Amino acid sequence: MSGKDGETLGGSTSDVPSTIPENNGTKEAENGQTQTVKSTTSLVELAKTIARETEKLEKYYKDIGHPLPGWEVDSSVDLPKFPDDIKKAREEVVKATKELEYLVTGPTESLRWMAWDHNNSLSLHTVYHYQIAKSFPVGETATYTQISEKVGLDELNLRRLLRHAMTNRIFKEVSPGVVAHTAASKLLAENQAMDDWVGFCTEDLWPAAARTIAAIELNPSANEPTQTGFCYANNTTDVEPMFVTFGKDPKRAKRMGGAMTSLTGGEGYEVSYLVNSYDWASLDARGATLVDIGGSHGFVSTEIAAKYPNMKFIVQDLPKTVATAPELPADLASRVSFQPYDFFTPQPVKGADVYLYRWIVHNQADKYAIKMLQQLIPALKKGARVLINDHCLRRPGVENMWDEKIMRTMDLVMLTLLNAQERTEEDFRELFAKVDPRFRFLGEKRPEGCRMAILEAVWEGEDFGGEA
């Protein structure tokens, strides 16, 4: 799905060149050099790709007896688990469909209407804010008058905002003035994590994004977590970073937690990629110790522990988080322990084999990431590994458009919320060099189908570590 061959997404369509002329008509090849790509693809070629790959997809649905996708309320909201070839076919359809849509719409109209995209957030915000999806039962209908009375939004505004949401297939009007659920509104009514995701995006991210340029104008270096678009939008500039603001507001903090569950439960982010794509076996063979820094409630460590019975794990997080960690079953509890720890202070576990940072480094601007990683050094034994599991950005146009959009959007989210950033492999290399030149950076590895990379560095300096 991704990776260095991401331009063609698998062999079956290697005859279909990319359409959008990235880098002024050049693309990065596997060897890092650039090659010229065609700036236009035949529309018919794209349509043929769509037809061919869609046939494979539809056949698979039929073969396994899974209902075909739909927008109706009784449609399945989850996709079946696809084998690799069908996963690729689906990605091809998405990619070719987006390209065809862009080409057929044309640059002028695409740009014109893209500039209106924030109105999608406005109508979605309305649906979330007034909890309209929960205002009448799934499978039933309600009039605008009934919904208006139930949620406390006047009927004129309800109708216009909801009719806009309907253009995104959230609710539908089944007869004049009568509203019914769709698959999307059912999701919002029944899936709390998705409701939290939409709430977090429309009530926390959106205002933060709208104030980000103002924040940058005020503080152009944009490297302080107290000088972000989020801070600007929340009147907390130079007062506190986002996590402190959320810490004072349990409802918002809980919503963000749900949103993260929704995001990280989505495809391309499964923990199984990390569990299955690193040589844990040789660490297991020697009963190695892993420290999971900022490991939350230990769900990553416990997944690795379940597969590798000889490894030991120490999950570190802030005291509040550690205090609420659920109890583990006895077989895991004997090997997975929790420790309150602030990662800006010296690492207390000396001599561990691996120190893991998953979804941690991208939360920090370079100056703080460097400070955080330097806390490890007095604890490191020679040969200790530092693993980072984060996005790793590639050059524009190398990734498939779908993944590229998600990863670059995440980079913007890091900017708006924390003045932090996603990084390229080169950025990580430079980061480790600044942390300490005695680290040897080994580079990145990205499992097929996963958006997160595993980046690794080995400590080749003095042996500071005692026994873990």
Ligand SMILES: C[S@@+](CC[C@H](N)C(=O)[O-])C[C@H]1O[C@@H](n2cnc3c(N)ncnc32)[C@H](O)[C@@H]1O
């Ligand atoms: C985005 S979550 C990542 C959780 C987990 N590693 C994962 O893979 O999903 C960031 C974690 O860092 C923790 N954290 C934030 N600041 C911290 C600090 N100064 N010291 C230790 N942990 C911290 C948070 O409590 C949270 O659990």
